[in-house]
Amino acid sequence: MGAFVVNFHVQGSSQDRVTDVLQGIGIEGGWISGPTGRWISFWDSLASRQNTARIQEIAQPLSRQLEAPVFAFLNHDSDFICYWLYDNGKLLDEYNSCPGYFDGDTSQESAMAANCELLRKYCRAETSVEALEEILKIWTQAEAMQGITSQYVFAEERLSALAPHLEIRSEMLYTDYGDIGRDVQPEEVGALWIGQGEPSDHPGIFEMGMEDFEGMAEMGEESPAARVSTSPVHEAAMRGDLAAIERLVGEGANINETNQMFIVPPLSLAAGNASPEFLRRMVELGADVHFRGNQGVGSSPLHMAVMAGKGDNVRELIALGADVNEYDQHTGTLLHAAAMRGSKPVVKLLLELGADPTRLSPNGETPADIVRNQLKQMDEAMKMMRGMPTPPQLQEHIDGLKKLEEFLSESPNEES
Structure with a gap:
């Protein structure tokens, strides 16, 4: 199994101000870190379930209320990454490195390409548009179906390549909500708990069972389980169930x-x-x-x-x-x-x-x-x-x- 990661990054110098806005938006489980350089990073328990609606529900009002740029990143199973860039509450760019991954739909490949001219404005001065285009070149559905692999073996390698251009610490882009306290100690990323109750009260994606995913689907939330078509033999092969x-x-x-x-x-x-x-x-x-x-x-x-x-x-x-x-x-x-x-x-x-x-x-x-x-x-x-x-x-x-x-x-x- 690859990496499942969701994290957010906002330009600002006051962690307390970002915390206040996040808690006003409504956070159940959450960690915050920074500022490190220009960015304050944070992680949300509900967004970590690969819930794209939740990601945008956080990023948009946070950007609007702080009048600041906000990046949200998603890495799905080390196969593809997405990002959303908001500034002053407006969605300026939305990117998906393999838009047809789930349904084979190629119609969104142009729309989901990165706007590298725009993105460059949020990067260090020496970053070129060409460098960003090389990192963010879309892995098309036609290539995926033909067995042509992306130049990045793991999708998160794109994040490592992008991090220095944005001047975001690469370990922040690699870390998911559920990693903190399990695989990553909070002090390793300077994270402070800003959620309700205790972290154990709010599971991340790896602490959830299939019944949790099914419940999410019933509530209309996007989830990996809700989006994948059924095929009993394939499913049995993936879970190693020979008897099935x-x-x-x-x-x-x-x-x-x-x-x-x-x-x-x-x-x-x-x-x-x-x-x-x-x-x-x-x-x-x-x-x-x-x-x-x-x-x-x-x-x-x-x-x-x-x-x-x-x-x-x-x-x-x-x-x-x-x-x-x-x-x-x-x-x-x-x-x-x-x-x-x-x-x-x-x-x-x-x-x-x-x-x-x-x-x-x-x-x-x-x-x-x-x-x-x-x-x-x-x-x-x-x-x-x-x-x-x-x-x-x-x-x-x-x-x-x-x-x-x-x-x-x-x-x-x-x-x-």
Whole structure:
């Protein structure tokens, strides 16, 4: 599971004034921190449930009453980010890095693109429009369906790249309401409790059960559970429920089913999180290790296992007949996919299992080229951060890329 994050940032120098306005708006659970530089950051328990209506219900009146700029950021499952920019109560810009993620609707891709000319006015003086456009380039639905991945393996990497331009501490953009007090100590981000009662009285998204999501849907709130179409075999594959899959297939369900929401087959979903034994049983029940999904544009089970870094599943799927040298006309070989993820163990395993290291990507790149290009982008982002702490997940990815670069440079199979 990826990161689910919502946070807010307002330009101002008085934490007490921001707190007063927030409590006047009506906050149940909330943390506040700052000012740090130009920004005061805060987190809201209801907004953290990925409730976009709640996000705007807070940001708009806060901006209006303080007569100040307010940014609200949302990161969904490390797949896409959104932001809302208000100033003096007016919504000036609304951005979504993959607008068709849930419903395949491409009609909003132009409308949800970032207004980088406008955004630059809220950034440090040396920030260029071109730099912002590079960070915020939309990952289109057509690309997603064709298996073309965003240049950012994790959507929050966009936030790390954007943070120094806005002069917001990157750890603030990485932190969700539910993280504080669980994975992040309040003093680490200078957070003070401004909610009602105690933090334990107001759960974040990870403390909620499915019954809470269902209740939100009944009340008309947006929630991940309310927006995702149902597909019993896919849902069973995602939660690792083999007994349910066996029952559904026994009742006539198609184990290779795809639909508008789930463009990849259930085996592809399972390949990223289940065990090798689970995958083997799905194949015994009829799952096709070669099937990519709708019109062949989804990701194969083997590709999904590679991108998830699941080496045991990679080995099992190849043993079950998957092609270690499968090639995608948009993304290249599995070695290219593993290089994009920065996974040395998976690259090494693929080579051991017979992957061809000489085949180039559609852009003419070797796996080593992909690693070097990513490291160059990360280095540029780090320079912009000027000593600010690097978020742990980003640092882990950078470390993985460096290890992989060293391994590839020593490999006799890698062309220089």
